[in-house]
Amino acid sequence: MVAPGSEDRPRQGRRPFRAQLNKLRWLVLSLVFLMLLALPFLAVYQSYVAAHAYDLMSPSEQHFYDFMAWLTGPITDNPEQDFNLVKGTTWSGTLFGLRLSDPLAVLSQIAAEHRVFTAFLLTGLIPLVATLLLGRIYCGWICPATFLYELNDNFAVVLRRLGIRLPHRRLDTRFKYLVLLVGLVLSAATGAVVTAAIYPPAIIGREIYYAVAAGGFGSGAAFFLVTLLFDLLVARRGFCRYLCPGGALYSLLGRYRLVRIQRVVGDCNDCAKCNAVCEFGLDPMRDGFGQECNNCSACIAVCPTDALVFRLTPRDQAPQGPGHLGREYKRSQALQSGEAGEGGRTEAA
Amino acid sequence: MVRWLRPPGSLAEDGFLSRCIRCGQCGEACPNRCIQFFGVGNGLVHFGTPYIRPRDKACILCMRCGEICPTQAIQPIPRKAKAILAKVRMGKAVVDKHLCLSYRGETCGVCYRACPLQDVALKVQRLEQPVVTEACVGCGLCERACIQMPQAIRIIPHHAA
Numbered sequence: 001m002v003a004p005g006s007e008d009r010p011r012q013g014r015r016p017f018r019a020q021l022n023k024l025r026w027l028v029l030s031l032v033f034l035m036l037l038a039l040p041f042l043a044v045y046q047s048y049v050a051a052h053a054y055d056l057m058s059p060s061e062q063h064f065y066d067f068m069a070w071l072t073g074p075i076t077d078n079p080e081q082d083f084n085l086v087k088g089t090t091w092s093g094t095l096f097g098l099r100l101s102d103p104l105a106v107l108s109q110i111a112a113e114h115r116v117f118t119a120f121l122l123t124g125l126i127p128l129v130a131t132l133l134l135g136r137i138y139c140g141w142i143c144p145a146t147f148l149y150e151l152n153d154n155f156a157v158v159l160r161r162l163g164i165r166l167p168h169r170r171l172d173t174r175f176k177y178l179v180l181l182v183g184l185v186l187s188a189a190t191g192a193v194v195t196a197a198i199y200p201p202a203i204i205g206r207e208i209y210y211a212v213a214a215g216g217f218g219s220g221a222a223f224f225l226v227t228l229l230f231d232l233l234v235a236r237r238g239f240c241r242y243l244c245p246g247g248a249l250y251s252l253l254g255r256y257r258l259v260r261i262q263r264v265v266g267d268c269n270d271c272a273k274c275n276a277v278c279e280f281g282l283d284p285m286r287d288g289f290g291q292e293c294n295n296c297s298a299c300i301a302v303c304p305t306d307a308l309v310f311r312l313t314p315r316d317q318a319p320q321g322p323g324h325l326g327r328e329y330k331r332s333q334a335l336q337s338g339e340a341g342e343g344g345r346t347e348a349a
Numbered sequence: 350m351v352r353w354l355r356p357p358g359s360l361a362e363d364g365f366l367s368r369c370i371r372c373g374q375c376g377e378a379c380p381n382r383c384i385q386f387f388g389v390g391n392g393l394v395h396f397g398t399p400y401i402r403p404r405d406k407a408c409i410l411c412m413r414c415g416e417i418c419p420t421q422a423i424q425p426i427p428r429k430a431k432a433i434l435a436k437v438r439m440g441k442a443v444v445d446k447h448l449c450l451s452y453r454g455e456t457c458g459v460c461y462r463a464c465p466l467q468d469v470a471l472k473v474q475r476l477e478q479p480v481v482t483e484a485c486v487g488c489g490l491c492e493r494a495c496i497q498m499p500q501a502i503r504i505i506p507h508h509a510a
Binding site: 039040043044046047050051080084087088089091092093094099101105108109112113114117119120123190191192193194196197202205206209210213214218219220 | 363364366367368369370371372373374376377378379380381382385386388389393394395396397417419420421
């Protein structure tokens with residue numbers, strides 16, 4: 001279907017690769033979440049293997065053991081050792097021997113100890129560089145909370161279609177910087193990493209482990225449910241936009257990111273689908289990206305004229321005005337030259 | 350929560366709290382699954398930090414948690430008796446002679462048999478009466494094994510002593 005306003009330049013043939021990135025992003029988000037689900041089961045299986053006591057297990061434990069043995073059999077014949085290669089969560093983990101940590105974990109730990117512990121600082125280096133180059137890429141592409149928040153957002157769409165009215169308030173996006181600051185100050189004051197208690201991805205990683213291997217969900221799950229309800233009933237993607245301390249840190253780090261989404265004004269038809277789809281409430285149609293953009297590429301995927309592109313530049317474009325394929329621009333051109341549409345197209349080319 | 354132990358090789362309590370980022374990898378790595386995690390019940394400062402309650406399940410001193418800890422809140426210590434004796438300070442076992450079967454004249458010796466540092470950390474006299482030495486690291490296997498209820502031997506953690 002051709003979107004309104006794009007009649008004179010319909011999309012032809014295959015879409016560019018960048019339009020498929022959103023699917024790739026969902027694949028990555030799903031894989032990360034699946035991994036967080038799988039790791040506790042693997043850890044339990046490891047402990048069963050290490051016990052060398054198959055005959056002493058209860059029937060249900062034996063079923064679990066058999067199932068895991070069947071599942072992991074093709075991958076490894078030494079689960080006790082091999083599954084040590086991947087451990088932990090996105091908060092801090094070991095990936096095939098490479099230790100990675102959330103920059104927020106590193107910063108909070110420094111605040112709590114009042115000192116830099118170099119070995120731990122180094123584990124946050126790769127995510128830090130990635131954020132400096134790519135912006136809030138963690139928020140859009142990896143965060144297990146994003147996975148659930150976006151599903152929650154889709155659920156809200158279903159509810160709206162059913163006629164249930166959900167408020168959608170806009171709060172101040174700067175509030176999350178205050179949350180970050182308070183979290184760090186509290187960490188410094190108490191000498192304990194308290195940001196871990198209010199940071200959803202850290203909570204999810206822990207809670208999945210608790211639920212699978214430690215006998216049930218803890219209080220973090222309740223906190224996360226509240227944030228889901230907040231997103232549903234108060235503000236769309238509200239926690240990420242307005243409250244998340246990690247999001248605040250990444251926004252700051254990603255302010256001068258090198259990889260940016262930008263609008264090609266000559267191809268834009270002002271359909272505003274990008275603005276509607278943007279989970280972070282940004283304004284791609286009028287070049288309003290800023291430090292909040294997490295390069296999730298949802299706007300690129302939804303754009304009917306492929307007018308949004310990735311570019312290597314440390315700054316956003318200045319507002320370019322209405323898209324050249326849109327009615328507003330054509331009308332203004334017609335008023336200026338008396339020649340409908342044509343002038344604008346040649347100017348753009 | 351009255352009495353808990355930190356995983357083997359943990360820093361002293363204040364240092365531990367400022368290092369631990371609550372990632373939970375120690376619990377995930379523990380093959381014995383004896384490491385549990387605090388909820389909000391013990392205060393926000395302890396939230397998400399690992400602990401061991403020896404009567405539930407005690408530490409087998411495999412030292413895997415220290416290997417995986419990203420911040421060395423749990424120090425990496427090689428799994429050698431010498432290194433463990435020198436560096437692990439979870440707590441110290443204390444025998445209640447009024448409760449202990451051996452001290453009451455009924456030869457028991459279960460704690461002695463459970464001790465991974467037998468004759469170093471825990472010695473026995475006649476009637477298998479246990480005597481805890483200064484070398485005890487506080488893994489809690491004796492407390493876990495004690496057949497008395499309440500237990501006649503228990504670990505007093507260093508942060509509580």
